[in-house]
Amino acid sequence: MIMPNKFRESIAFRLLFAVVMFSLAITLFLACVSLYFDYRKEMISLENDFRHIEKVELQGMSETLWVMNTELLRTSLNGFLNIGHIKYAAIRYKERLIVSAGTPQTEKSVQRQFPLYYTYNDRPVYIGTLLLTASLKEVYDGLLANMARRLLYQGIQVFLITLFMLVVFQFFVTRHLITMAAYFRQEAPWEFGRPLVLAGYTSADAKKDEIGQVAAAINTMGANMRTAFHELESELQKRRQAEEALHLFRKLIDQSNDAIFVTDPETGRFLDVNDKACQSLGYTRDELLAMGTRNLVADIPDDFSWEAHVNELRQRGYLLSEDMYKRKDGTRFPVEVNVKYITAEKGTYLLAVVRDVTEKKNLEDQLRHAQKLEALGTLAGGVAHDFNNILSAIVGYAGLMEMKSCQTDPNIPHIREILAAAERATNLTQSLLIFSRKQPAELKPVDVNNMVDGVKKMVLRIIGEDIETAIQLHPGRLMVMGDCGQLEQVLMNFVTNARDAMPDGGALTITTGLYALDGTASGLYGQRLHGNFAVISVSDTGMGMDERTRERIFEPFFTTKVSGKGTGLGLAIVYGIVKQHGGFIDCRSKPGKGTTFEVYLPIVAADVRKPEEILPPPVQGGTETILVADDDENIRRLTRELLEAHGYSVIEANDGLDAIDRFLQNRGRVQLLLFDVIMPRLSGAEAFAEISRLSPGMKVLFISGYAADTLERKQLLGEELPLIGKPMRPRELLSKIREILDSRE
Ligand code: ADP
Ligand code: MG
Numbered sequence: 001m002i003m004p005n006k007f008r009e010s011i012a013f014r015l016l017f018a019v020v021m022f023s024l025a026i027t028l029f030l031a032c033v034s035l036y037f038d039y040r041k042e043m044i045s046l047e048n049d050f051r052h053i054e055k056v057e058l059q060g061m062s063e064t065l066w067v068m069n070t071e072l073l074r075t076s077l078n079g080f081l082n083i084g085h086i087k088y089a090a091i092r093y094k095e096r097l098i099v100s101a102g103t104p105q106t107e108k109s110v111q112r113q114f115p116l117y118y119t120y121n122d123r124p125v126y127i128g129t130l131l132l133t134a135s136l137k138e139v140y141d142g143l144l145a146n147m148a149r150r151l152l153y154q155g156i157q158v159f160l161i162t163l164f165m166l167v168v169f170q171f172f173v174t175r176h177l178i179t180m181a182a183y184f185r186q187e188a189p190w191e192f193g194r195p196l197v198l199a200g201y202t203s204a205d206a207k208k209d210e211i212g213q214v215a216a217a218i219n220t221m222g223a224n225m226r227t228a229f230h231e232l233e234s235e236l237q238k239r240r241q242a243e244e245a246l247h248l249f250r251k252l253i254d255q256s257n258d259a260i261f262v263t264d265p266e267t268g269r270f271l272d273v274n275d276k277a278c279q280s281l282g283y284t285r286d287e288l289l290a291m292g293t294r295n296l297v298a299d300i301p302d303d304f305s306w307e308a309h310v311n312e313l314r315q316r317g318y319l320l321s322e323d324m325y326k327r328k329d330g331t332r333f334p335v336e337v338n339v340k341y342i343t344a345e346k347g348t349y350l351l352a353v354v355r356d357v358t359e360k361k362n363l364e365d366q367l368r369h370a371q372k373l374e375a376l377g378t379l380a381g382g383v384a385h386d387f388n389n390i391l392s393a394i395v396g397y398a399g400l401m402e403m404k405s406c407q408t409d410p411n412i413p414h415i416r417e418i419l420a421a422a423e424r425a426t427n428l429t430q431s432l433l434i435f436s437r438k439q440p441a442e443l444k445p446v447d448v449n450n451m452v453d454g455v456k457k458m459v460l461r462i463i464g465e466d467i468e469t470a471i472q473l474h475p476g477r478l479m480v481m482g483d484c485g486q487l488e489q490v491l492m493n494f495v496t497n498a499r500d501a502m503p504d505g506g507a508l509t510i511t512t513g514l515y516a517l518d519g520t521a522s523g524l525y526g527q528r529l530h531g532n533f534a535v536i537s538v539s540d541t542g543m544g545m546d547e548r549t550r551e552r553i554f555e556p557f558f559t560t561k562v563s564g565k566g567t568g569l570g571l572a573i574v575y576g577i578v579k580q581h582g583g584f585i586d587c588r589s590k591p592g593k594g595t596t597f598e599v600y601l602p603i604v605a606a607d608v609r610k611p612e613e614i615l616p617p618p619v620q621g622g623t624e625t626i627l628v629a630d631d632d633e634n635i636r637r638l639t640r641e642l643l644e645a646h647g648y649s650v651i652e653a654n655d656g657l658d659a660i661d662r663f664l665q666n667r668g669r670v671q672l673l674l675f676d677v678i679m680p681r682l683s684g685a686e687a688f689a690e691i692s693r694l695s696p697g698m699k700v701l702f703i704s705g706y707a708a709d710t711l712e713r714k715q716l717l718g719e720e721l722p723l724i725g726k727p728m729r730p731r732e733l734l735s736k737i738r739e740i741l742d743s744r745e
Contacts, residue, residue, distance in 0.1 A: 064076065066118045089131070092131060113130070268310075269291070271289075298323070396728070403645075442483050448474075449477065467505055490577050501540050511536075534601045534603050554575040628640060628651070643737075656675075656683055670698075704723050
């Protein structure tokens with residue numbers, strides 16, 4: 001049971017207090033009244049005593065006094081002291097005391113004087129005065145004691161009755177009030193989960209008394225509130241769910257990867273936009289909400305009419321279009337717009353989904369670009385194949401002539417010129433093939449100085465006249481394992497880029513050098529490098545580039561040049577080539593300060609040299625019979641002449657099937673097959689497979705036009721079969737043939 005904090009504050013206490021006070025007041029009042037009556041009674045009794053004495057004793061006293069019988073007088077007086085409260089009796093004559101009894105009383109006393117007369121000669125004679133004093137002290141004491149007793153009884157009575165009332169009040173009222181208070185103080189009072197139950201009350205006698213009525217009223221109210229509360233709660237739940245759904249919906253809309261605009265068809269103003277719209281256009285939401293589609297379209301026609309636009313939308317329901325939008329900073333970007341005319345309960349809306357198609361457009365451009373290159377590559381590959389055959393003839397015959405002529409022949413320099421030109425043509429086709437990515441690198445010892453020197457003329461031609469060119473070569477040899485054609489390609493790409501970077505002229509410097517790395521430095525791609533490197537450096541004084549451009553230059557298709565001028569492939573090819581060579585590239589550049597590219601290629605041991613460059617080994621011939629199969633008559637004829645000139649016997653075949661026939665006809669004689677990989681009807685590879693089945697261990701040397709052949713050969717025959725590339729140099733062919741014939745089975 002919960003009691004009020006202080007008992008003094010409880011209703012019961014206050015009730016008790018009030019009752020006690022009131023009954024005390026009443027008791028006091030009644031006591032005063034009764035005191036008054038008691039006092040009066042005492043006074044009357046006193047008065048009666050005096051009157052009795054006056055009536056009965058006075059006569060006798062006068063006579064006794066007359067004779068002055070003092071003894072008797074004293075006895076009489078003493079007799080008075082026994083009456084009531086009389087405490088002192090005396091007889092005086094004038095001022096003289098004649099006789100007295102008792103003690104004189106000074107305070108709280110009542111005094112009576114009775115004059116004493118004696119009838120002498122029928123005439124009353126004054127003979128003295130009887131003085132009686134009654135003490136009131138006892139009267140008062142008695143009264144007071146009486147009153148105190150009465151008050152005490154009354155007080156006890158009042159106290160007991162009040163206490164009883166307190167208990168009764170507690171039982172009938174207070175404890176129910178406290179239960180009610182606790183009931184309202186429960187944890188979730190609004191639920192009124194259980195009804196209020198008061199001790200001693202059943203629901204049946206709810207209306208028994210006031211407390212019961214209050215309890216019943218509380219329970220009715222509780223039931224009503226419970227119903228209301230549940231209704232409210234389910235309403236709230238629904239609302240919360242709706243809010244959550246709305247929130248989620250908003251979030252989804254905002255996270256959409258397309259910009260979404262809701263437009264009022266009347267005013268053309270945006271009613272709502274999503275986050276993506278703000279991000280891609282660079283406006284804040286508030287800024288956009290003050291705008292309309294008209295503010296975003298980049299080139300809006302002069303005769304554009306919003307009403308006509310909305311009308312069209314209303315009729316068709318939706319519109320798909322491509323447009324250019326402009327951002328807040330003025331930049332433009334292509335978009336695809338999908339607008340829908342929507343009729344809702346509260347009006348009509350235009351819902352536009354706007355997709356930024358910059359990337360798509362770029363990809364399309366790149367794809368078109370790549371397709372173009374692919375076509376170019378196929379073309380280049382095809383041309384190179386035939387062209388290689390032609391070059392083979394030129395190189396072959398010129399080689400033959402060179403070999404047959406004596407050293408003093410005045411034609412020798414011309415023949416050498418032909419050979420040199422054919423060599424350059426070979427490089428050209430190879431460049432084409434690299435470009436079309438069909439040529440695997442053929443690593444041979446190359447002197448970087450020679451390579452650079454070789455392309456000097458071409459560089460000068462590319463560069464033009466307003467650019468000063470300086471070439472400084474390292475004094476010693478710089479031998480690297482490399483593909484000369486590809487390295488030239490690298491240099492040419494640097495030079496072309498340098499020229500493009502200096503449209504108003506400038507200076508180009510190409511240097512070669514030797515560079516020792518001790519392994520502490522790391523390359524552009526993070527690899528640890530040590531050893532000696534040949535460095536080819538190409539510097540220009542052109543426009544240079546910033547950090548962001550520099551980071552991307554090796555990406556295929558990355559270009560800052562106007563379309564048609566740059567392909568973005570140059571440095572990508574360079575990167576691929578240098579990587580294939582086990583080297584790395586360094587690029588330093590500052591906007592407006594020019595650019596330096598440096599290519600590092602690992603140096604190979606100085607004595608590894610291209611054999612021809614040191615001393616051409618004596619050309620060795622032989623007497624064996626060789627079956628030559630090639631669909632190109634020129635090549636066949638050239639090969640035959642070359643081989644026969646060096647002692648071999650030659651049998652010719654013009655395709656794979658023919659080769660098998662010829663082989664069967666000359667079985668036992670043929671010691672080597674010299675087959676073109678690709679031929680009509682039956683390829684060299686297939687013909688060789690057939691012949692090896694008939695005659696296992698037959699020796700072969702394949703001639704390959706370009707990379708695709710190599711691939712096919714590898715797929716058909718495995719890696720280890722010997723191969724020589726077109727155009728074949730006579731010396732190379734002869735030594736290869738000798739090598740194969742001399743090898744053991
Ligand atoms: P392209 O020359 O076709 O643009 P590249 O791959 O050769 O493609 O070059 C990529 C980009 O690198 C160029 O567009 C240019 O921005 C930058 N670049 C290359 N070389 C230089 C240079 N010497 N000076 C300034 N920028 C250069
Ligand atoms: Mg380029």
